[in-house]
Amino acid sequence: MSQPVDKIGNWLALPVVAALTALCLAPLLILFVYSFFQVDFVTILHEPTFANYAKVAGSETYRGLIARAFGSALLVVGITAIIGYPVAWFIAKRVVAAKSTFLTLLLVPLYSGDLVRIFAWRVLLGAEGAVNRSLMWLGVTDTPFGGLLFSPLATHIALTYNYLPFMVIGLWLAFESLDDAWTEAAADLGAPAVDRFRRVTLPLTLPGLIAGGLMVFVMVAGDYLTPQLLGGASGITIISAVNDLFGTAFDWPLGSAIAWTMLAILMLCFGVGALAIRRSSFISEGT
């Protein structure tokens, strides 16, 4: 991996760093500065204070919403891991010729955009939608479930749908680099299937599981549109609270403080996740 550092590389990266600084880092920094301001009716007071962070920490509502965002994220990580694990294994180990076709097919629905996907789930889950009609046809129920749409269930189905491909990609990469000799050796030595999975396959695919899980986690926690448009009353999230504070409620400093609280937690998760990936891939290389 050690390549000679190239001066040209530094010059190539320079405009990219400039663009990222101007359009991402600087705005986030200003957001950070705003989080220490105060708002008085409609004017923003530029006197530094920790009051906004104290408000976030002291408010049961905000604490609850933050906890719920990360709870949802963990739940969706779990669901996508269980659904995605066999799919990733199948594409890596059972598909021979059409590997990239499978991966492309998996990714294609992603590109239709948030709005189109959410719209489609609305059609599917509505009172007269396909899911209700099928349930009635199967005799599960006589009257359609009105509560299917605009519920946490609808939100989590759509979130799973949205982010499953990221989990599969992460796991697929891990399975691709998994040498079959390990599982074969374990089988030759008489390990039953359950032990082979628990002690060989799972530890060796752990880096992919963490990488995929991290992507899903971050994206679910930060998803604004899906809960908003499918969750109904449950669609109030910490992110939508930020949106309200920047819109109708006009409290930019408090909104900034909530946003930065979320960012800090997300970055912490990312740091821990990156460390965990490094350690787990060290284990799989070391064995």
Added chain:
Amino acid sequence: MSRIATFWVWGVFGFMYLPIAMILLFSLNASDVMAFPLRGFTTQWYQAILADARLGAGFVTTLWVAFPVAIFTTFFGAIAALALTLYPMRGRGVFVVVLLLPFIVPRLILAVSQLIFLKEMGIDRSLWTVIAGQSILILPFATLIIASVLIRIDRRLIEAAADLGASRWSSFRRVVLPLMSNGILASWVISFVLSSSEYVLTAFLSGREQPLSVLVASDFRFNISPSLNALAVLIVLGNIALVVLAESIRRRSGRKT
């Protein structure tokens, strides 16, 4: 074991395509209500969409945004990918983290921070602010696509060019550039697709001229009609066609090297 997995995989792919199949079905259904049983075949919803002047204008606006966005992200993505792979820079680790930041930061938070930034700078919202905002959001994807092509280039080709006396620039222009051209094309197409379907950031940063996604979102909130199905199907089909095109271009480059 293998058979169960096959069923599972079919099930998952069915799940991924079920919503798309459903909107396709209802977009051709002759009824105001999006429900079973189907009432017969019609193309009226498509005609309604294609005749809608407001959406037509929105589509043109989307193109005005997506073309420059795809050019910017592909250019910046290309030089970023080169600095990460063939011409390694100093501090690659930090660079990667900063590069991935627009992808990690929740979109709405990125949008409000850019909004504050614009206000502080005294810049009015316009299509240019949408283009700038979307470009930074899509940059990580463009970089990944081009880098995935670059890491497959055989370094010996570049070394051979250097041994034969080619200058840095001519080895780049005559060896690297032809080999990465498919990655550049794929990145351009994917960026175009991502830009045209982006909503949250676009809604925050757009001024009076509103791209299609913003118009659709307000329709979607206030009056759901089957013609939205038709519009969604057109968007999905257009995007699928472009993505398949991009993927086949990218994969062709894999076969050549």
